[in-house]
Amino acid sequence: xSVSYPQLGLIETLASLLNMHQDEKEDLLTYxxxxxxxxxxxxxxxxxxxxxxxxxxxxxxxxxxxxIEESFESHCSLxx
Numbered sequence: 812x813s814v815s816y817p818q819l820g821l822i823e824t825l826a827s828l829l830n831m832h833q834d835e836k837e838d839l840l841t842y843x844x845x846x847x848x849x850x851x852x853x854x855x856x857x858x859x860x861x862x863x864x865x866x867x868x869x870x871x872x873x874x875x876x877x878x879i880e881e882s883f884e885s886h887c888s889l890x891x
Contacts, residue, residue: 821856828853 828849833842 824849824853824856 828846831846831849833839
């Protein structure tokens with residue numbers, strides 16, 4: 812990650828996660844550990860509550876709150 816361009820670090824981390832794939836001779840547990848590590852790095856950069864800005868004010872829907880809380884995990888599960 813570059814100190815002078817912090818946004819570039821975020822873009823590189825996101826690209827790394829999106830382009831990640833299981834190597835040919837890599838077992839599933841090793842891949843999952845690597846994936847979770849990359850996911851944790853991204854989560855530390857953007858936070859797990861990055862969709863909170865889209866939450867409607869005054870809405871107290873339990874389903875919407877649950878969706879927002881679990882959104883990061885759901886999006887990352889699509890990348891597996």
